[in-house]
Amino acid sequence: MSGGGSERLVAVLQRFNAARAAPGGSTTSALRLVRAELAAIAREIQAGGSEDLPYAVSLIYLVVGYSTGVIPHDIADRALLWLQGRPVWAWRSLPLEDFVLQGADVLESPSSSLMIGCSLMNWDAFRKHYAEKFGVPKVPSAKLEKLWESLEEGNLGIADADVDLGGTNGVVWFTDRDALETSSPRGGVAESVDIQQAYELLALDWSKQWEYHDGNAGVTRSILLSVPITRRARSAHGLRVPTALEGWGCLLFAPKRSRGSGDWPVAAGFTSHPLTEADCLPEAVHGTITAIPGAESPFSSCGRLAKAPRDRLAECGKVAVERALQRLAEI
Amino acid sequence: MDSPLYSAFVDLDELDRAHWLVRFFDWPSAALRGSDLPNFPTFPTLRAGETADTWLCDQFKQVAQILGKQDRICRSVVLLITTEVRNYQVERRDQILGLLLEVAGACGFAEVAETLRGWARADDYRHASYRLGSETIPLRRTIWSLLIGWNKTEDLIPALRRDLSLRPELGSEALCFRELGRLSPGEAIELIPRIFGWPEPYWREALRAFLTDLGPDEAFSTAYLERWKSCFVKVTENVEPSRVERLLAPRDWGVGGALIEVFAKVGVGCSIEVREPWRQVTLFHLRGSGDSVQGSLRFNVHSPWSRRAVEAQSELYQQDFARAYDAAAAPA
Numbered sequence: 001m002s003g004g005g006s007e008r009l010v011a012v013l014q015r016f017n018a019a020r021a022a023p024g025g026s027t028t029s030a031l032r033l034v035r036a037e038l039a040a041i042a043r044e045i046q047a048g049g050s051e052d053l054p055y056a057v058s059l060i061y062l063v064v065g066y067s068t069g070v071i072p073h074d075i076a077d078r079a080l081l082w083l084q085g086r087p088v089w090a091w092r093s094l095p096l097e098d099f100v101l102q103g104a105d106v107l108e109s110p111s112s113s114l115m116i117g118c119s120l121m122n123w124d125a126f127r128k129h130y131a132e133k134f135g136v137p138k139v140p141s142a143k144l145e146k147l148w149e150s151l152e153e154g155n156l157g158i159a160d161a162d163v164d165l166g167g168t169n170g171v172v173w174f175t176d177r178d179a180l181e182t183s184s185p186r187g188g189v190a191e192s193v194d195i196q197q198a199y200e201l202l203a204l205d206w207s208k209q210w211e212y213h214d215g216n217a218g219v220t221r222s223i224l225l226s227v228p229i230t231r232r233a234r235s236a237h238g239l240r241v242p243t244a245l246e247g248w249g250c251l252l253f254a255p256k257r258s259r260g261s262g263d264w265p266v267a268a269g270f271t272s273h274p275l276t277e278a279d280c281l282p283e284a285v286h287g288t289i290t291a292i293p294g295a296e297s298p299f300s301s302c303g304r305l306a307k308a309p310r311d312r313l314a315e316c317g318k319v320a321v322e323r324a325l326q327r328l329a330e331i
Numbered sequence: 332m333d334s335p336l337y338s339a340f341v342d343l344d345e346l347d348r349a350h351w352l353v354r355f356f357d358w359p360s361a362a363l364r365g366s367d368l369p370n371f372p373t374f375p376t377l378r379a380g381e382t383a384d385t386w387l388c389d390q391f392k393q394v395a396q397i398l399g400k401q402d403r404i405c406r407s408v409v410l411l412i413t414t415e416v417r418n419y420q421v422e423r424r425d426q427i428l429g430l431l432l433e434v435a436g437a438c439g440f441a442e443v444a445e446t447l448r449g450w451a452r453a454d455d456y457r458h459a460s461y462r463l464g465s466e467t468i469p470l471r472r473t474i475w476s477l478l479i480g481w482n483k484t485e486d487l488i489p490a491l492r493r494d495l496s497l498r499p500e501l502g503s504e505a506l507c508f509r510e511l512g513r514l515s516p517g518e519a520i521e522l523i524p525r526i527f528g529w530p531e532p533y534w535r536e537a538l539r540a541f542l543t544d545l546g547p548d549e550a551f552s553t554a555y556l557e558r559w560k561s562c563f564v565k566v567t568e569n570v571e572p573s574r575v576e577r578l579l580a581p582r583d584w585g586v587g588g589a590l591i592e593v594f595a596k597v598g599v600g601c602s603i604e605v606r607e608p609w610r611q612v613t614l615f616h617l618r619g620s621g622d623s624v625q626g627s628l629r630f631n632v633h634s635p636w637s638r639r640a641v642e643a644q645s646e647l648y649q650q651d652f653a654r655a656y657d658a659a660a661a662p663a
Contacts, residue, residue, distance in 0.1 A: 128463065132472060135505035135537045137480030139436035144480075150536070155596075159530030 008041050009059055010083075016063060017080055027067050031331065038063065039325050046321040053317050060324040067331050120195060122206050123148070123221035130158060151223065151302050158225075195222045196305040207307040223302040338390065339372035341400050347371065349407045353419045356383050356427045382463065384433040391438050405440050412443045429461025429470055436477045444483040447474050451490045457498065472503040479510045488515055495522065504529065505537050512541040516550070520558040524565040531589060539593050547594075 012034050019030035042056045062080070066073065127147075131138045134156065136147045150156050199206075199222065206220050340351050351371050375386060387404065394400035408431055416427050435443050450456055451474055459470040471494065478484050484491065488511065495507035508526055512519035519541060526534040542550050551559070 129466065132476055132503065132506055133533050135509035135533075135540060137436075137476040137506065138473075139477055139480035140439070141480045146540075156536060157532040159532055161530065 009038075009045075009056055012038050012041065013059060013080065013083060031063065031067050034063070035328060039328060042321050042325060046317045049314050049317070053321070057320050057324045060328055064324075064327045064331060120199065120222060120224050123223065126151075126223050130162070133158070133162065148221065195224050195301060195303055199305050199308075218307055219304050220307050221302070222305050338394055338397075338400065341390070341394060341403050343371065345403075345406065345410075348403065349410055350419065352387070352407055353411065353416060353421060353427060356430050357421045357423055382430070384430040384437075384463075387434050388437045391434075405438070405442070408434050408438075408440055409442045412440075413446045423461075425456070425459040425470060426461045428456075428459070429463070429468060429473060432470070432473045432477060433463065436473070436480065441481050441483070444478065444481055447478055448483060448487065450474055451478060451484075451487055454490070454493070457501075469501045469503070471498070471501050472506070475503045475506045475510075479506055484510055484514065488518075492518065496525070505533055508537050509541055509544075513544060516541075516545050517555055517558045520550075520555055521561050521565070523562045535589060535593055538590075539596050542593070543596075 016030050016034045019025050019033050020027050038060060042053075042060060045053050045056045066080075127138050127144060131144060131147060134147060136143045138144070147156075340348055343351060355374050387408075391401055391404050394404070412428065412431050412435060416424050416431075421427060432443075432447075434440070451471070456470040456474070460467050461470060462468070475491075475494065478487070491507045491511045491514070494501055495504050495511060498504075504526070508519060508522065511522070523538065526537060529537075549555075
């Protein structure tokens, strides 16, 4: 990873750690010490178009989450210590299970029964994670293409136990039916979410992906998995991050807005989308999701979509940094 | 590394290239510690969402137009797999092998098939697994995936049967079932009761695909009549006769209802009728085009809680459905 930005970010992180751990130190004083410098570095990285950007954003949200208590301190402490002394892009190597799957439980919203979990995953992720469950080898073959045809015909479902919206198979968001109807790109319920628009709004970038069996470099296949979930609380049970892994590589985000106690979620790390404030778009960090037993086939739509034609990092970076810095300034 | 093309390692000497790949695959984040191969190209930095195997696949694709370079990557991967990475001191052999198999599968390096056949036959790596993203994958499942995808499973029926029957932890039952169905349909028919233990979406699809591949006419021909009889005896074996109806009845929650749907998808109409369930008859009709009855499997339930509680009678005949229905309704 090139550029001095990442080294400086690590140095800032180390100073933040040292300041809050020093005798008489506090999170507030530590934050005061590093806030301006953190912002300056983030802006510099953004302006330079460095691939360090997602990590800079992640770092800001980690500091924000720590300072606001959204991320439990013991977990944040361990994550910070782990990251200390490593290049900033070591974020991606953070052992999630050890550090971020232990978030506090949360209360359920009264409307939890209406919750729908959604995940937009690409075909490559689908074949790796699900093909064999249907008895189809995951290597390119005619059988794999037949599996896709079955998927397009709506003949496939997956078992409730395998609904892992919190995995790294795709980007995930949670919403309820009302919000989805009013805020989804085209309106309507999950079945009518336009995967191309969802891809755009989520700032996914599958342009680097090579589909080993698909010669069309500009097009990829995508599957929208949406399934009613029984318990929202379960989804926020742990800090399961990242969500927009493929698009951003961001490991720790903060919530778009703070919600009152009793609403969901109140104690976890969340992801905030760089392009939109729409309520239906990703805000959750998730652990194991419990799908409603016997729910209908969760694959609500699939099809081909055009990959991002441009560099999403440059396109979305400014908005992402500005939002992160705004959060930093608010605390 | 910013460029998607990183061909320096391809130009290394053959053994050095293999060595470099082993080190990189052992710990793809090795740049954290610095390379211990000072005279070799530095390790690339993986992008978000990228893993060592996808990175190598991308290199394979990138050098597609450069004469001989794809072969070099292929040779290195094949060499490492066929030697099981035993020529190098590594910390995570299973992990490396697993990722190399992912590369071989994605890039079609079928040169390793014979090696994999040996592993499958000898029951090697039955406890091995590797990590891919957040998932832990049994090595044998990937071995089967490659062999089946490449149609290299001839003579492996005993191994398929073993992993299908005895190794649920491998998660390769569906793969093995469909392949066994291709190689030995009769055995697969007899194993159908076993698949009912899987989540319903998976056994439905596996059964539908098996029947489609085999062809319904072939599947329900006289050649497999005894196999089907055995299958349905097993379905109802050890089931309290009073619960047979619940098990087989064509209702939403019954296996029978799901079977009717699956058969219908492959163009075979069928009906299941249960009468006096703790005494007498469950009749399973298979109908071909129109209403002609192709097969009939009749179950007589004699006494509760006995391994011999269920006996099956079966016959194949061609007659109109009404006549078959009357026959079914008559006391056995």
